[in-house]
Amino acid sequence: MPSVLITGATSGFGKAAARRFAKAGWSLILTGRREERLAELESELAPHVTVLTIPLDVRDSDAVSQALSQLPDTLLPLTCLINNAGLALAPEPAQKVALEDWHTMIDTNITGLVNVTHAAMPHLLATGKGASILNLGSVAGQWPYPGGHVYGASKAFIQQFSYNLRCDLQGTGVRVTDLAPGMAETEFTLVRTKGNQAASDALYKGTTPLQAEDIAEQLYYLATLPPHININRLEIMPVRQAWAPFAIDRDPA
Numbered sequence: 001m002p003s004v005l006i007t008g009a010t011s012g013f014g015k016a017a018a019r020r021f022a023k024a025g026w027s028l029i030l031t032g033r034r035e036e037r038l039a040e041l042e043s044e045l046a047p048h049v050t051v052l053t054i055p056l057d058v059r060d061s062d063a064v065s066q067a068l069s070q071l072p073d074t075l076l077p078l079t080c081l082i083n084n085a086g087l088a089l090a091p092e093p094a095q096k097v098a099l100e101d102w103h104t105m106i107d108t109n110i111t112g113l114v115n116v117t118h119a120a121m122p123h124l125l126a127t128g129k130g131a132s133i134l135n136l137g138s139v140a141g142q143w144p145y146p147g148g149h150v151y152g153a154s155k156a157f158i159q160q161f162s163y164n165l166r167c168d169l170q171g172t173g174v175r176v177t178d179l180a181p182g183m184a185e186t187e188f189t190l191v192r193t194k195g196n197q198a199a200s201d202a203l204y205k206g207t208t209p210l211q212a213e214d215i216a217e218q219l220y221y222l223a224t225l226p227p228h229i230n231i232n233r234l235e236i237m238p239v240r241q242a243w244a245p246f247a248i249d250r251d252p253a
């Protein structure tokens, strides 16, 4: 059976993806920081497929490279890497945000993703034709909005990194996609507001956001495309989300 490595499998898209790939019989390598959640997911899925859970903070490059250099043969060849671990913090305007929050987003969304990609690359290259790197970007990487500051910029990095990886991996058979969702109901907004459940609920109330399972389905679709096809960027919004007009600063009447 093919195997997939999913970062951030303890919640949201990553957890839904673990279930979607398990449904198709894939072997799973699941990571995240919250060990109890990894253990729960392992209990749920291990009766059906091979599961390895690795408690891991993607920001720790030594831990990442050590863990991925010791993958058991039973989980190789690695067919798909889903670089999903990530977060937004501080929806306030840039001028009100603590520098630490910007660093956390850069360290997780950029450095963490790069750490995992670098460590997983030898496995993906060994697999070659049909292997995929699926990077969770965001609409925020393409479209600016108030409060997007470093989060959106970190996702723009992911888009360009994905395209540049494609250039360098040309001829190896390894595919790369920037999957860029819009508003989706997960723990994302709870994290962004640092645990403000009311603010999180308010954001999703009265509309129809994407669900984690919608994105999991796209991830599975991308990973199982015929090996001669590469979708470079896949942007998905809920029908009830679109762009706002430009903001114009006007003199008082």
Ligand SMILES: NC(=O)C1=CN([C@@H]2O[C@H](COP(=O)(O)OP(=O)(O)OC[C@H]3O[C@@H](n4cnc5c(N)ncnc54)[C@H](OP(=O)(O)O)[C@@H]3O)[C@@H](O)[C@H]2O)C=CC1
Pocket (backbone or CB within 6 Å): 007, 008, 009, 010, 011, 012, 013, 014, 031, 032, 033, 034, 037, 056, 057, 058, 059, 084, 085, 086, 087, 088, 108, 112, 136, 137, 138, 139, 180, 181, 182, 183, 184, 185, 186, 187, 188, 189, 191
């Ligand atoms: N929900 C949305 O509207 C959208 C989300 N995205 C992106 O999708 C990805 C998944 O988000 P989503 O499922 O919505 O959010 P969730 O908050 O539900 O899940 C985020 C996952 O990332 C993991 N994670 C966060 N920081 C780290 C870290 N330092 N090391 C390892 N794992 C980490 C968390 O695990 P743990 O805390 O256990 O470590 C968790 O499993 C993110 O990259 C996000 O930016 C993109 C577009 C839209």
Ligand SMILES: O=CCS(=O)(=O)O
Pocket (backbone or CB within 6 Å): 137, 138, 139, 140, 181, 182, 183, 184
């Ligand atoms: O990446 C998250 C989606 S949004 O909040 O920027 O629309």
